[in-house]
Amino acid sequence: MTLVDGFGRVHRDLRISLTDKCSLRCTYCMPAEGVPWLERDSILTTDEIERVARVAVGLGVTEIRLTGGEPLVRKDAVEVVRRLAALGPEVSMTTNGLRLAELAVPLREAGLARVNVSLDTLDRAKFLELTRRDRLDDVLAGIEAARAAGFTPLKINAVAMRDVNEDEIVDLVRYAVSLGAQLRFIEQMPLDAGHTWDRGHMVPGSEILERLGAAFRLEPVGDRGSSPADTWTLDGGPATVGVIASVTAPFCAACDRIRITADGHVRNCLFAREESDLVPVLRGGGTDDDLVRILTSSIAAKRAGHGIDSPTFVQPIRPMSAIGG
Ligand code: SAM
């Protein structure tokens, strides 16, 4: 049995949120204060995460990405990596990088295959404004530690924002290239806690490319498969840059992702309005077959696309930090 939906999309990429907590407060993701945290008891235990992952691997999942909130604020994040890697899939992580200086080597030893670090600006004052924390140096040290620990290809994610960091698009790429890393720009999506997303504030992928094209010779790199990023070589390569135009050029038709929130809810899309709760099965003596039924029926009900452009689009209630990006 596989996780196949009504449009024939086979789901092989499982995203598990390890926590809704975070050490930053990025404006496009979390509120400055008053975050409605999940109850501590509702967060899946490591045993529960391992059990769900094992069932998902049995259903054909080949990649597990750990995310959050900030996955590395979870105390046993390295142990989670070790247990999930032992199940066989490729385990990767998206992190804000703050704890990577300390954890890059243990994570690598535990079997983490790849790491994506989020970094939107190289300017300390702007970083403080954007994340509401003065921690740019820690992120840069984390990125350096990940590189030194042998995480290749290292990817750096940046959300491009009008009048905030659009003037740094080329500088961010040069910084990534200097480390042998790939910069991937992400269009800002309507997933902020304050529901203040505004299309005019988003820098569309086409404009990101225009700015890059003025500084580098860009050549498209073939088929992107199920990857959300379109990729270009820079000045003949080998360095590359990626653009994830989730809003203006959605990749929903090739989506192979399924998500589990930190409190054990299955989401078949970032923008899903419905979730399926695994906890009654996990904590109520249910069987693995019961988990299989919930996972397969959630995927069977997946919609064709996120519908951001539809007049009936309604932003999900959970912000990105609570869904697991
Ligand atoms: N805390 C980790 C981090 O920042 O990498 C992992 C979780 S975060 C929700 C995952 C990714 O989602 C980050 O690269 C972040 O920049 C991105 N993200 C968060 N809110 C977003 C939004 N509204 N639009 C686009 N990307 C967003």
Ligand code: SF4
């Ligand atoms: Fe935290 Fe990542 Fe959201 Fe920033 S994007 S607030 S680092 S979860």
